[in-house]
Amino acid sequence: MGAMAGGMWLSNRRPILNPDKMPEGYVADMSALKQEFDHYYGPSDAYGDVSSRFRSAAELAAKGNFPAVASVLESLSKTGSLPVIFHDLGVAYSGLADYPRATGAFREALARDPEYGPTRKFLRETRGIGPGTAEPFTRELEPNDSSLTANLIPLRAPVGGEIAGNTDAADFYRVSAPPSPRDLLSIEVANHSTPFAAQLRVFDSNVKIQSWGDKAARAGQSIKVTGGPAPNSAVYLSISSEDRQGGAYLVTVTPLKAYDRYEPNDDIMAARKISIGEEISANIMDDADSDFFSFASPRKGEVTVEIRNRAEAFVPVLALYNMDRRNIGFAPEVKPGASLRHTFDVDKDRIYYLNISARTGSSGAYVLRVD
Numbered sequence: 001m002g003a004m005a006g007g008m009w010l011s012n013r014r015p016i017l018n019p020d021k022m023p024e025g026y027v028a029d030m031s032a033l034k035q036e037f038d039h040y041y042g043p044s045d046a047y048g049d050v051s052s053r054f055r056s057a058a059e060l061a062a063k064g065n066f067p068a069v070a071s072v073l074e075s076l077s078k079t080g081s082l083p084v085i086f087h088d089l090g091v092a093y094s095g096l097a098d099y100p101r102a103t104g105a106f107r108e109a110l111a112r113d114p115e116y117g118p119t120r121k122f123l124r125e126t127r128g129i130g131p132g133t134a135e136p137f138t139r140e141l142e143p144n145d146s147s148l149t150a151n152l153i154p155l156r157a158p159v160g161g162e163i164a165g166n167t168d169a170a171d172f173y174r175v176s177a178p179p180s181p182r183d184l185l186s187i188e189v190a191n192h193s194t195p196f197a198a199q200l201r202v203f204d205s206n207v208k209i210q211s212w213g214d215k216a217a218r219a220g221q222s223i224k225v226t227g228g229p230a231p232n233s234a235v236y237l238s239i240s241s242e243d244r245q246g247g248a249y250l251v252t253v254t255p256l257k258a259y260d261r262y263e264p265n266d267d268i269m270a271a272r273k274i275s276i277g278e279e280i281s282a283n284i285m286d287d288a289d290s291d292f293f294s295f296a297s298p299r300k301g302e303v304t305v306e307i308r309n310r311a312e313a314f315v316p317v318l319a320l321y322n323m324d325r326r327n328i329g330f331a332p333e334v335k336p337g338a339s340l341r342h343t344f345d346v347d348k349d350r351i352y353y354l355n356i357s358a359r360t361g362s363s364g365a366y367v368l369r370v371d
Helices: 002-012 030-041 047-062 066-076 083-095 099-112 117-125
Strands: 159-163 170-176 185-191 198-203 223-227 234-241 247-255 279-284 291-296 301-309 316-321 327-330 340-346 351-358 364-370
Touching (some): 030 047, 030 083, 047 083, 066 083, 083 099, 083 117, 099 117, 099 170, 159 234, 185 198, 185 234, 198 223, 234 247, 279 291, 279 351, 301 316, 301 351, 316 340, 351 364
Antiparallel strands (some): 159 247, 170 234, 185 223, 185 247, 279 364, 301 340, 301 364, 316 327
């Protein structure tokens, strides 16, 4: 987590308003907002709108207008799901003595950063919220039978639950995907009951079902799936029984850190610069991943792009773009596990872009070299 750890860097930033006028514990620091936004979302045009509304909320907080602050931040949290925004929302609700909503807001902050400094400090000092009540859930809390009542759970921690049987159709959970760059999540439902035939469904932030759910082949079997949601997005899980036979389980959601060191480089505007003769070790995490690189041609003539395949099932796809970012061709298709070598004409001192992706259903590691 580096400089982001625990949000402690916030303490050294200058707030945008007179701190004497701000509610106790409220964070109004624009530079902190920017640093968090970049960390959780990466480069995005949405920052301008988020920062404008964040400033408006801070100005209202300085006037003690907590109802208006809560309204602005509730709306803002839908597009700027950042610890600082949820923290300030919790402070606003605490100012209104609405401690249930404050608890929920602080839980959102801690689900994204378990050691978030401002929230930890506020919870230690406030009397309205009991110790431990703002933590993400590590044990199922009923009712949680729909996406609207889904339990917010942490990454990496086992969460215990139970399907009661005929009267308990499904348990819903929500987890916040890791910050940028996009990563793969492993979701495991460890079955603790021999008669229980578990079924796992996965939904995106719009509660649209995803293709990477699964169901146990037989009663008593556990389930483990992998998928790649958008950074800092909500992921919903539904755990149910295939045959109405209940049982106990543990569900654990773990980031795999499957991305390579050049991420995020999923679009041409984020292309990573490489040099002629340089070898780049990277990977395509899944068939939604895409790697862009750029190089400057030192001569007029031909250059050769080599993609050395490091995975038996990986089918690399190579697209070429000129300095105007216009597509100028594709390399011929190769078989699964095969390496790719493609030569094309270039002009001297021009920038060219390479886009490496995968044929649908494949993924894997590779070494890139341009000569």
